[in-house]
Amino acid sequence: MTIRLLLAEDQELVRTALCALLDLEDDFEVVAAVGRGDQVAEAAREHRPDVALLDIEMPGLDGLAAAAVLAQRAPRCRVVILTTFGRAGYLRRAMEAGAVGFVVKDAPAEVLADAIRRVSAGERVVDPELAAATLAAGTSPLTARERDVLNASRPGAGVAEIAAKLYLSEGTVRNYFSSAIAKTGTRNRTEALRVADERGWL
Amino acid sequence: MTIRLLLAEDQELVRTALCALLDLEDDFEVVAAVGRGDQVAEAAREHRPDVALLDIEMPGLDGLAAAAVLAQRAPRCRVVILTTFGRAGYLRRAMEAGAVGFVVKDAPAEVLADAIRRVSAGERVVDPELAAATLAAGTSPLTARERDVLNASRPGAGVAEIAAKLYLSEGTVRNYFSSAIAKTGTRNRTEALRVADERGWL
DNA sequence: GACGCACCATGACAATTGTCAGCGGGAGGG
């Protein structure tokens, strides 16, 4: 019984290479390979894969959002998130989005193959080390608005731009920064943004 | 006549996958695959590859530095830089490091195969679009010290830490920031860092 | 209904950051 795979990965070379790798396994068949998150649902509808391998960083729709869409529109298709970096918060969000597997790209090939087989058999597969890190990072203490402000400050924007974009007073924006800085235990926005990002508190 | 390849890429899954992909071509033979930049020279000495495919982001030694080492220690081995993102400045630095080819990871597989063949035949291979962007970005107007200061501010460090790390006065650090901000046409450090980074002015 | 909490805002204050002018030294180039 062969397992039908959908592969979503934006870098074409990597996508092609993963196809080649997965095709080496007798019991795998890559039935669709797409380069954008917003092509995942369409491809799944058309090719009915058993397992979808989704990268997180993708244009159009990120892998997490794509996973959520799949969970709703193609519940028979198991989702495995395949990502570059084991960001602690990614795992939580992946699980919330309905993924049942999570593999980092610097794992050996056998781990991926194994994960695919176990997931298609109904198991959940998560790197235990990463799971521990996720639990350790805890749930986000940031309030919705604090997240908004941090996100809006990404390209290095000043208070004025952020306030305008979010229809807030400048003082309010600075207050949110202040509390975010306190909650991350840092000393300025830049660091607060970095830390919150690393912890997956975005 | 088969082309002997050395592959350096830190993410094991991607490395394995690229191996599988390259092995599909009859005239390629992957003779070595390593996961760290500082293993490149050793592997080249031992396996005498015709072409080395080097990722840029790697632990130990980055691909650019590894290319420089190869150019010196194994001049018969042509270097192709294979990188995730077509950062404008990467190309210049790759060429300075002695690379003769430059391929981005979201190119199609044929482009990579073609690049390898042409490079091994003595040609130089560069994505023309990227070359144009590199020329457009021009050469860095930043002074060595300005670069140092920007680099030191990466994790969101404050003036005090940077001054300490570089044995400079705090005022001096702020002056360098100021001129960097002016030269990048931005309004604060964060933005200046981002822009300088994007332009490859690191 | 009292309570906690997120939300939005002020105003005031201190600390940090960005800008500017100027000083001296050393390296290179005409």
Next chain:
DNA sequence: CCCTCCCGCTGACAATTGTCATGGTGCGTC
């Protein structure tokens, strides 16, 4: 030799940023 440019420093100033106290709203919960 003079000129330019990078280096490093200082001091002063304005702007931005971080902190704190305070106050009002609405929501959900006990």
